Amino acid sequence: MLRLVPENTKINFLGMRMIALAVSTMLVLASIGLYVSKDLNYGIDFKGGSSVAFELTEPVDLGHIREMLGSLNLGDTSVKEFGAPEKAMVGIELQDGDEEVQNQTIELVKSTFSAEYPDIVYLSSGSIGSTVSGELKSDGILAVSLAVFFVLLYIWFRFEWQFGLGAVIALVHDVVLTIGFFAITQLEFNLSIIAALLTIVGYSLNDTVVVYDRVRENIRRYNKLTLLEVLNLSLNQTLARTLMTSITTLIALFALFFFGGEVIKGFTAAMIWGVVIGTYSSVFIASPMLLFFNVKREQMIIHSDDSQA
Amino acid sequence: MILAVCLFGLWSAMPNFLSLEQRASMQGFLPEKAVSLGLDLKGGLYLELGVDSDAVVKSRMDSLSDQVKDIRRTERLSLRQFKVDGSVLTFNLRDVTEMDKLLPKLRPLAQVNPTLLGVAKAEIEIENDELGNVSVTLTDFGLAELKRQALAQVISVLGKRLDPEGTREMSLQPRGEDRLILQIPGVKEVQPIIDLINQQAVLTFHMVDETTTSDDIARGRVRPSAMIADEYDGETLIRKIAIEKRVMLTGENLKSASVTFDQNNKTVVGFVFDTAGGKKFADITRKNVGKRFAIKLDDRVISAPVINGPILGGSGIIQGGFTVEKATELSTLMAAGALPAKLTVMDQQLVGPDLGADNIKAGKMAIMIGFAGVIVYMVLTYGRFGLAANTALIVNVIMILGLLSILGATLTLPGIAGIVLTMGMAVDANVLVFERIREEQALGRTPMNALENGYRQALSTIFDANFTTFLAAAVLYFLGSGPIKGFAVTLSIGIVTSVFTAVVVTRLILVLWLGGKRLTKLPI
Numbered sequence: 001m002l003r004l005v006p007e008n009t010k011i012n013f014l015g016m017r018m019i020a021l022a023v024s025t026m027l028v029l030a031s032i033g034l035y036v037s038k039d040l041n042y043g044i045d046f047k048g049g050s051s052v053a054f055e056l057t058e059p060v061d062l063g064h065i066r067e068m069l070g071s072l073n074l075g076d077t078s079v080k081e082f083g084a085p086e087k088a089m090v091g092i093e094l095q096d097g098d099e100e101v102q103n104q105t106i107e108l109v110k111s112t113f114s115a116e117y118p119d120i121v122y123l124s125s126g127s128i129g130s131t132v133s134g135e136l137k138s139d140g141i142l143a144v145s146l147a148v149f150f151v152l153l154y155i156w157f158r159f160e161w162q163f164g165l166g167a168v169i170a171l172v173h174d175v176v177l178t179i180g181f182f183a184i185t186q187l188e189f190n191l192s193i194i195a196a197l198l199t200i201v202g203y204s205l206n207d208t209v210v211v212y213d214r215v216r217e218n219i220r221r222y223n224k225l226t227l228l229e230v231l232n233l234s235l236n237q238t239l240a241r242t243l244m245t246s247i248t249t250l251i252a253l254f255a256l257f258f259f260g261g262e263v264i265k266g267f268t269a270a271m272i273w274g275v276v277i278g279t280y281s282s283v284f285i286a287s288p289m290l291l292f293f294n295v296k297r298e299q300m301i302i303h304s305d306d307s308q309a
Numbered sequence: 310m311i312l313a314v315c316l317f318g319l320w321s322a323m324p325n326f327l328s329l330e331q332r333a334s335m336q337g338f339l340p341e342k343a344v345s346l347g348l349d350l351k352g353g354l355y356l357e358l359g360v361d362s363d364a365v366v367k368s369r370m371d372s373l374s375d376q377v378k379d380i381r382r383t384e385r386l387s388l389r390q391f392k393v394d395g396s397v398l399t400f401n402l403r404d405v406t407e408m409d410k411l412l413p414k415l416r417p418l419a420q421v422n423p424t425l426l427g428v429a430k431a432e433i434e435i436e437n438d439e440l441g442n443v444s445v446t447l448t449d450f451g452l453a454e455l456k457r458q459a460l461a462q463v464i465s466v467l468g469k470r471l472d473p474e475g476t477r478e479m480s481l482q483p484r485g486e487d488r489l490i491l492q493i494p495g496v497k498e499v500q501p502i503i504d505l506i507n508q509q510a511v512l513t514f515h516m517v518d519e520t521t522t523s524d525d526i527a528r529g530r531v532r533p534s535a536m537i538a539d540e541y542d543g544e545t546l547i548r549k550i551a552i553e554k555r556v557m558l559t560g561e562n563l564k565s566a567s568v569t570f571d572q573n574n575k576t577v578v579g580f581v582f583d584t585a586g587g588k589k590f591a592d593i594t595r596k597n598v599g600k601r602f603a604i605k606l607d608d609r610v611i612s613a614p615v616i617n618g619p620i621l622g623g624s625g626i627i628q629g630g631f632t633v634e635k636a637t638e639l640s641t642l643m644a645a646g647a648l649p650a651k652l653t654v655m656d657q658q659l660v661g662p663d664l665g666a667d668n669i670k671a672g673k674m675a676i677m678i679g680f681a682g683v684i685v686y687m688v689l690t691y692g693r694f695g696l697a698a699n700t701a702l703i704v705n706v707i708m709i710l711g712l713l714s715i716l717g718a719t720l721t722l723p724g725i726a727g728i729v730l731t732m733g734m735a736v737d738a739n740v741l742v743f744e745r746i747r748e749e750q751a752l753g754r755t756p757m758n759a760l761e762n763g764y765r766q767a768l769s770t771i772f773d774a775n776f777t778t779f780l781a782a783a784v785l786y787f788l789g790s791g792p793i794k795g796f797a798v799t800l801s802i803g804i805v806t807s808v809f810t811a812v813v814v815t816r817l818i819l820v821l822w823l824g825g826k827r828l829t830k831l832p833i
Binding site for chain 2: 003008053055098099100103106107121122123124125126127128129131132139140142143146147150151154155158191192194195198199201202203205206207209210213214217237238240241244245247248249250251252253254255256258259260261263264267268271
């Protein structure tokens with residue numbers, strides 16, 4: 001049978017904690033730097049504006065589409081291929097004026113395209129005014145913050161405060177790096193990416209909790225081992241499972257990425273990145289945090305409500 | 310028990326695998342509901358509409374002001390200095406001694422609606438001082454009630470306007486106190502829908518002011534009781550016309566409206582008044598033979614015919630140089646009634662049927678490939694134990710579909726992503742258990758012992774790990790909107806069913822399989 005990880009590995013994960021910490025700090029700083037300097041490529045959900053996706057019978061001449069849009073004087077516009085050479089999507093920035101103006105803009109763009117390409121088929125179109133986009137943005141920030149906060153409470157309640165804090169640091173690490181990923185790739189950051197962020201929070205946490213659970217069990221069981229040894233032992237014991245689950249999840253995600261269609265590509269890209277980062281962070285960030293916060297054995301033994309040793 | 314749960318899941322998921330005809334032939338045996346598809350999968354229009362609540366409040370305050378002026382006339386009171394500011398109406402009573410006469414007349418102006426607990430709350434609050442200053446204020450309750458009623462009216466009117474036959478499967482739901490979400494499947498063009506939404510469609514009937522000459526109109530000189538309006542023939546402005554301000558009849562008195570043809574075979578809109586309206590109409594037409602009558606929709610006079618004789622039947626036609634489309638639009642607007650205020654389109658998304666079909670195809674493809682990938686990988690790693698986990702995985706996907714059908718949830722593309730993601734994560738619980746069994750066996754336990762211990766030890770971990778993911782999904786559900794909600798629903802359902810299938814179902818399979826055998830080592 002296939003064994004990803006040989007039995008009884010004795011990798012000294014904690015020995016690499018300083019390197020991991022340095023790498024992560026750099027990546028986090030780089031992400032923040034990128035976010036500040038390049039900003040994200042927000043979708044119309046967050047910045048308001050309009051978009052039209054269409055299909056032609058011939059491959060789309062993106063340059064010509066750009067020229068046509070330019071002649072309409074709509075300010076900042078974007079044109080990109082949409083899954084196939086015959087399909088394209090244009091984005092138009094929020095126009096001055098009320099919501100009605102956004103709608104007229106779509107109609108103007110459509111009628112211009114229809115005049116040029118009589119066989120054009122419109123796949124989708126939409127516009128979002130500034131009120132709704134502002135709300136979506138604040139709701140998104142609120143959602144991610146709330147999720148992280150609840151997680152902190154839950155882990156604190158189930159384990160100890162050091163675990164809660166360690167898990168949350170790992171989560172913030174994952175979220176920041178994912179935002180950095182979107183800043184550097186300039187993939188569109190839209191509402192579904194918020195969903196991806198929350199799922200990454202859930203997934204990374206899942207991983208962290210499995211490791212923490214083992215740490216708690218081992219602290220109680222092996223009272224001769226130092227905390228560092230217990231952490232290394234727990235990480236090695238759960239390593240097979242950590243990799244196994246990441247791989248099955250990645251298999252599903254890659255299937256979505258390659259076959260799930262254009263609309264959710266950004267979402268799956270974020271998830272794939274998040275799963276990789278989340279797996280890394282539960283091993284190299286969340287666990288060393290317990291060492292930095294110095295979990296005491298006595299704390300774990302008093303709380304032996306569900307002792308299994 | 311376990312089997313019963315699985316079979317129930319299968320039963321409720323069944324309609325999703327069958328075509329409509331098959332479903333019809335099995336009526337009574339299978340549940341009727343299949344998962345309904347979101348607009349991103351079947352194509353259609355999503356609109357978020359805002360109701361102008363300020364205008365609703367203003368029109369209520371204006372009508373209060375008119376009612377007070379009516380009291381002034383009937384009671385011959387010395388009222389002056391009328392002023393409306395937001396939700397406050399103020400005026401002054403010159404002769405303070407008349408206050409006792411005024412106040413009892415003001416109180417009935419409040420529309421009192423009993424609350425849930427049966428306690429009546431006042432919609433307005435009346436205050437006065439010794440100088441004769443009176444203020445009529447809408448209370449917070451009154452404001453909330455006003456907005457609630459306006460929203461309810463918008464939903465009812467839009468329902469009649471956009472779906473007079475009731476066959477469109479559209480959904481109109483309030484969101485917050487002054488917004489609503491409109492979803493119509495199968496729509497390809499946005500503009501006709503927006504045209505129907507954008508008009509408030511306040512229909513009023515006025516007499517034409519014949520004393521004002523066209524010269525006066527050009528100079529903008531009209532009597533205080535009259536006003537100048539634009540007269541249209543179809544879509545073209547033909548002239549300015551002076552009409553009496555006084556409203557003779559309104560669209561509220563209409564019973565129905567429809568497109569018909571007149572004797573010249575021109576498209577016209579026919580309408581029928583209700584009993585009260587019909588009587589008034591007969592009265593007006595009898596008294597005003599030979600004069601002109603103006604029919605006004607919002608700020609346009611759409612027709613101003615001469616009254617040729619009394620119309621007693623309570624019905625009439627509007628000739629206005631309409632195309633068939635315009636006449637249809639007008640009759641729909643007339644039949645549905647007026648909106649309490651103008652609506653704004655705040656957010657719109659149109660998904661064409663082609664993209665919807667593409668999305669479904671892509672979603673199916675991703676599910677199958679993801680499924681196959683995970684299944685093959687599990688068998689490669691855990692052998693026959695992997696088979697047990699795969700069986701559980703299949704049961705899991707069926708149960709997700711079943712639960713979605715029962716809950717009447719809507720499946721969106723992010724929802725499909727949720728299912729695919731759950732498949733990847735669903736095996737996690739089994740991976741936890743299987744790895745634990747391997748460990749226990751390595752520690753030298755007997756096969757059945759290792760199996761038991763593996764499940765027991767992994768259980769608390771599985772619970773903790775899944776509960777935290779569930780937390781994130783719950784936050785998504787409560788704060789997310791539209792498709793994101795759909796994703797949160799499938800993800801949370803997936804978490805619950807995957808724990809059930811991975812822990813309970815695989816265990817059953819393994820116990821059935823290993824139960825009678827004497828093994829020295831588990832094949833894991």
